[in-house]
Amino acid sequence: xxxxxxxxxxxxxxxxxxxxxxxxxxxxxxxxxxxxxxxxxxxxxxxxxxxxxxxxxxxxxxxxxxxxxxxxxxxxxxxxxxxxxxxxxxxxxxxxxxxxxxxxxxxxxxxxxxxx
Amino acid sequence: xxxxxxxxxxxxxxxxxxxxxxxxxxxxxxxxxxxxxxxxxxxxxxxxxxxxxxxxxxxxxxxxxxxxxxxxxxxxxxxxxxxxxxxxxxxxxxxxxxxxxxxxxxxxxxxxxx
Numbered sequence: 001x002x003x004x005x006x007x008x009x010x011x012x013x014x015x016x017x018x019x020x021x022x023x024x025x026x027x028x029x030x031x032x033x034x035x036x037x038x039x040x041x042x043x044x045x046x047x048x049x050x051x052x053x054x055x056x057x058x059x060x061x062x063x064x065x066x067x068x069x070x071x072x073x074x075x076x077x078x079x080x081x082x083x084x085x086x087x088x089x090x091x092x093x094x095x096x097x098x099x100x101x102x103x104x105x106x107x108x109x110x111x112x113x114x115x116x
Numbered sequence: 117x118x119x120x121x122x123x124x125x126x127x128x129x130x131x132x133x134x135x136x137x138x139x140x141x142x143x144x145x146x147x148x149x150x151x152x153x154x155x156x157x158x159x160x161x162x163x164x165x166x167x168x169x170x171x172x173x174x175x176x177x178x179x180x181x182x183x184x185x186x187x188x189x190x191x192x193x194x195x196x197x198x199x200x201x202x203x204x205x206x207x208x209x210x211x212x213x214x215x216x217x218x219x220x221x222x223x224x225x226x227x228x229x230x
Contacts, residue, residue, distance in 0.1 A: 043207075044221070103161065104149075106160075
């Protein structure tokens, strides 16, 4: 069974700090790894990392995929209070039914709290 | 562009009642997913559709749960009869499978079964 583990489960920092969130996975036939940010409502998409794109960056956020170590990190520099959220890591693996779309398995999330 | 639209946003009902959750995917998306999120189990996939056809429902917890997608712009998740342990946030997501497009989520339905 596919498995995704995130650490830490929660993190409290002050504005301006840099944080690193971790995600490790076990999956059959890895296809992609995704990061989502969830505030009070819907998870919103941040990054997708595949074998052909192992590093992504958007503003203060960046993510790296390490296929050898079966893990990924999400870095947030110069944190702001608006970064407070649950960060979800999900891995797409092969569906048991052999369809063209891989099943997403989510980790339990990291709760990030940024204090002013 | 309108995102994934779910209704109702909140639902409170008594045990034993039928509950119907609704979802309108993003126009042009050919995949639709139903998820359930709880503190204990996190975000779990219940069922997904491709071109309105259910592909895998192995995540549906039991026969009390059913889902339909009568057309490309509408899907329902029904629980009958509902039980307190069904209380959770239910999310619908949609995606277009071309070029590694990610899933986009609706705002969810917060369901409370008393």
